[in-house]
Each structure stands twice: as structure tokens, then as C-alpha cells.
Amino acid sequence: LLLRHGHRRDRLVQLLHEAQALQGWLPRPALAELAAGLGLSPAVVEGVAGFYRYFHLQPVGRYHLLFSDNVTDRHAGSRALAADLCRRLWLEPGRTSEDGLARVGFTSCTGLGDQGPALLLNQQQVITRLDGGRVAEIAELVRAQVPVADWPTDWFTVEPGVRRPGVLLNAPASQGEAIAATRARGNAAALDELQASGLRGRGGAGYPTHAKWRACLAAPLTAEQTRVVVCNADEGEPGTFKDRALLMLQPDAVIEGMGVAAEVLGARRGFIYLRAEYRFLLEGLQAVLAERRAAGLLGPHFDIEIHLGAGAYVCGEESALIESLEGKRGTPRIRPPFPVERGYLGQPTVVNNVETFAAVAWIARHGAAAWAAMGTPESRGSKLHSVSGDVSRPGVYELPFGTPLAELLREAGAHDVQAVQLGGPSGLLLAPPDFERRLGFEDLPTAGALMVFNRSRDLLEVVRGFAQFFAHESCGFCTPCRVGTELVVRRLDKLHAGHGSPFDEAELRDLEALMHGTTHCGLGASATNPLRDLLQRFPEALCSRSPHAHFVPGFDLDAELASARAATGRDDTHAHLDQVPR
Ligand code: SF4
Structure with a gap:
């Protein structure tokens, strides 16, 4: 491998891909060999390998199945399908089976939102349009250790989706x-x-x-x-x-x-x-x-x-x-x-x-x-949009800039729309009064993603899903993003668990303001955009999850002490915080 890549350090990511293809993961001796061949320290090579989600420093099994975990995938049932596959294979999500056969987990959006739920198989192929029947068949093939080359080829078909x-x-x-x-x-x-x-x-x-x-x-x-x-x-x-x-x-x-x-x-x-x-x-x-x-x-x-x-x-x-x-x-x-x-x-x-x-x-x-001649004065030409979520015709739509959002929603078969996330999670969360606005830099700028949520969707859950995505993807270089994205997730988890109060809402507003101005790159700066829009356009989604007038902790301290009680054999009044006489 090293010879083929001319011992070039700038080829390291491609070398790691090829080295991993040999065994399905990257054992330490292989990394040390690459380091020696490139004249780098092993720590540098391990640091690069550890940065990327698809390089594995531990075995991940002969069958590595990663379900796409975007919010729209979850709405389409991906989490239930992944749980079903784990149950059929006797696996815990994210853990390789003891016999080294398989691992089932999640990954960020696989770019198949119009053909989901989907999964990534051994980072080589994708399987689209999953349902319960297909998951059962996948479990059978994995258990029988059928080589992937012998799996039904039509499973791996990806349509352009235009x-x-x-x-x-x-x-x-x-x-x-x-x-x-x-x-x-x-x-x-x-x-x-x-x-x-x-x-x-x-x-x-x-x-x-x-x-x-x-x-x-x-x-x-x-x-x-x-x-x-x-x-x-x-x-x-x-x-x-x-x-x-x-x-x-x-x-x-x-x-x-x-x-x-x-x-x-x-x-x-x-x-x-x-x-x-x-x-x-x-x-x-x-x-x-x-x-x-x-x-x-x-x-x-x-x-x-x-x-x-x-x-x-x-x-x-x-x-x-x-x-x-x-x-x-x-x-x-x-x-x-x-x-x-x-x-x-x-x-x-x-x-x-x-x-x-x-x-x-x-x-x-x-x-x-x-x-x-196409588009508007500030936004010339034609623009492609990926439309997914609660629409009857998900896929790719190419329209001149300046088209009203409502027109695209109608064409994609959107009904009873509560909100639209435009431009991906780093874009804008829009409410119905915005739908008459026009797609273009001077009004609704977008890189070309449009996720539709109907009135059955819990918008706090949608925003929590996006927050989890950013916390996962933060590269960790700067503190406001590394810590801020995690704090946003924890605060939203607390609201989700019913422990919210106006204090938590105020904390979220502070975090949102802080992250917009202090992060090193656009990821951190835009990570709280969906939260900002939720606070502005859908305040009831937060208020309804803040039942307490005053601050309450995000966890039950007495319940947390249960293991200590079990270890010490105590279960008397003084071993329970809520029963201690004040
Ligand atoms: Fe990394 Fe950018 Fe987030 Fe800073 S803002 S941690 S540089 S992703």
C-alpha cells in the first residue's frame, strides 16, 4: 500500500481506507506500520484514524450494519427496525457480537432521505427502503453467514430520485x-x-x-x-x-x-x-x-x-x-x-x-x-432541492430560484404541514406563515435540503435530534462548540424527560446566543439555528415541556442512590433523600 501511494503523508486517509479493507478494522500493528512507512509518529496516525467515524480501531464484525439516523429516518421507523434487527441477532446496538459476526448501530444521515429507511453495509453498499420483512431477511442472511456478494442485488439499488x-x-x-x-x-x-x-x-x-x-x-x-x-x-x-x-x-x-x-x-x-x-x-x-x-x-x-x-x-x-x-x-x-x-x-x-x-x-x-434569465436579481439560475419527510413524493426537484416554498411543498405532496427545516439542520426551521416566501438568497437561502414535518410530529423531538447530530459531529477543536452542543442536548433531554422549567428555557437562550458568536467554524455557529427558530416560531413546543414553575434537577437523585443502598444493604428512612426528616 505504502509503495502504491509513494509513501506520501497526504495519502494517509486513503491509506487507512485501504488498510482497513484488508481486515475490516485497523489493528494497532497495522497503524504502527503505516506510521513507520510515512515517517510519522504512531500517535499522529492513530489521531487521524480516531477522528473519522468510519475508521475502526476495534473489530466491528463481518457484517457491520449502520442505520441512517436522521430525524426523518426516525420518523420513517428506522429506530424500531434497528431494534428489531438487534433482537433477531441477539445484539446490543453499537456492540460487536462475541463471535465477531456482526454489529448493528447508527450513523448520521446517509443521503438517502427519499429512499429510507436505509442502512450502510460494511461501508461499501447501502440498502434502501427497509421494512420489517427485509430486516427479517437480513437477519437470516447474517445468521447463515451468506457472503454479501450473494445477497439480493436489487436491495442495493439506489435511484437518482429525480x-x-x-x-x-x-x-x-x-x-x-x-x-x-x-x-x-x-x-x-x-x-x-x-x-x-x-x-x-x-x-x-x-x-x-x-x-x-x-x-x-x-x-x-x-x-x-x-x-x-x-x-x-x-x-x-x-x-x-x-x-x-x-x-x-x-x-x-x-x-x-x-x-x-x-x-x-x-x-x-x-x-x-x-x-x-x-x-x-x-x-x-x-x-x-x-x-x-x-x-x-x-x-x-x-x-x-x-x-x-x-x-x-x-x-x-x-x-x-x-x-x-x-x-x-x-x-x-x-x-x-x-x-x-x-x-x-x-x-x-x-x-x-x-x-x-x-x-x-x-x-x-x-x-x-x-x-x-432564470431566477431573481440576487439569485440567478436554477436550483436543486432535496425534499424528504412528510411528503407523498420525496425526491429531487430542480426549480428556478425565486419559486415560492409553498409551490414546492404542493408539488412534493405535503399536507397538514406544521414546520419545514430548510437548508438542513444548520438552516431555518420555518412555520406556515413563511411558506409563501421565495427560495433564494434574498429571502429563503438554502443549500438544497427541505425536510417537512406534519402536525403529528413533536418539534422539540425534531430539534433534539438535530442537536444530537451537532454534538456528535463537533470536531472538538473549540470549547464553545464542543461543550455547548453537549449542553444543549442535555438541556433538551431534561425537557424531554418532563423536568423542564422557565430556567431551562433561559439557559437554552443563553447557550444559543453564546454559540452564535464564539465558535471557530460554521458548524458550531449554526448548530443552534433550529433551537433559535423553535424558540422564536414555536415557543409553545418548549412551554408545554416546562411544567415546573421553578428549577428542578434533571435527574432523580434518590433513584440514583439505589445502587449505593443495594451495596450497603440499607433501605431505611435515612437512606432516602426524600424521606430524611427536615
Ligand atoms: Fe470544530 Fe467547528 Fe465545532 Fe469548533 S465550531 S469544535 S472547529 S466543528
């Missing part, structure tokens, strides 16, 4: 036309064209794409360096799966958009950072790359590698993603310098989202005017 295609999803296959058009225009004119189109990044922040590229071009470069183009395919925001549809249906357009960027920036290196949950797309993407390379469609000086993520939501942040590309823990960098100035291995690096590159290719072919 309900309404638009110009991007319907685009004819791109075979070099976008790059040829860019060359014909010349780099300066191509950048002006991008500016005239009004394209803003589709990853959420909405930064003008041309401005990012111009900043990269302006960054100084030494003779040994190159500019680098990175496609962020780490679609980790729960409830988002529209990039999956693009990668399945329009991989040529995405790669060609990267080629346009390489042409304009003079970049020689490119990466697609593919989230680990989309491992099932890897071979297909590699085949497309190989075909384009053979046909000379990547360009004479530009090539693209695919880098597989390993389960860390924070790597969706561009500087954390670059750290991961360099074989490190995915900790967001201190900025400035920004990646466009000093990115991958210190070189000026442009990171754009999958959808942004597809749009770049479309604009290069069809021109800025055609793109700018």
Missing part, C-alpha cells in the same frame, strides 16, 4: 463542449461571463463563484506550485441528497465544470472529495474519469483524483476538507489565509460544490444570459 428535472438535470451529456467554449472565449472573458451569469456557490454560503476564482488567480504562486480545483462532494448536511442525483445522472457535467475551472485558473490538479456514504458511486465516477482521460477531455495538463471521505460532517467545510485531503484530521483552519490563497499543500485552491460545477459547465455552454 421528481422534477430542470436545465441541469436535463442537460445533454457534456463531451468537452464547455471546455471548448471556455477556450474560445479566453480566460478573462470566461470569468466575465461567469460574473454576468450571477452564479453564486450552491454549497450554502452563496459566495459569487467568479469572485472566488478571481481571488485564487490573484494569489501568488511559486514555480513548483499549481492552482488546485476541488469538487466538494461531501454532501453531509442531513436531508440533502441532490448532489447524489447529479453525480449519478450528470457526472460528465460536474467533471467538465471542474475542467472549465482548471482552464481558467491554469490548475494542474483536481480532486473530487466524495463522502464515504456515497462509496457506491465511486467505481462509476472512476469509470467516467477514465473515459474522459482516455478521450483527452480532462485537458493536457489537468487531472482529477477521487478522495473518499471517512465520515466527518465537518469536512464539508472547505478548509477542513483540505486538511482531510492532506491526510490529516478534518479540523477547520484558522482563516485568513483562505483556501484560495493557501489551500491544498499551501497552494491556491478553489473548492466548489458539485452543483456549482454542473452550473459552471451549463453556463460555459449556453452563456450567461440564458442562466441569468
